[in-house]
Amino acid sequence: MTIAISIVLILAALFMIVTVLLQSSEQRGLGAIAGQATANMSKSKAEVVDKKLALGTKIAAAIFIVLAILLWILG
DSSP states (O other): OOHHHHHHHHHHHHHHHHHHHHHHHHHHOOHHHTTOTTTTSSHHHHOOOOHHHHHHHHHHHHHHHHHHHHHHOOO
């Protein structure tokens, strides 16, 4: 049981890392590396993508916290 939870915990952590790195920032750092150039996308479409990435980050963080606490309890 703990192995399965650990695997899901690692996947949630990786997903959270990816979504954070893909979010655009004020400086256009890692978001530009991932191919999110605002010249090719309209402003509203870029905002929608950022909102979806932010939601994905929040969900992954919640899953990560719940699974970490569950592993701590089972551990």
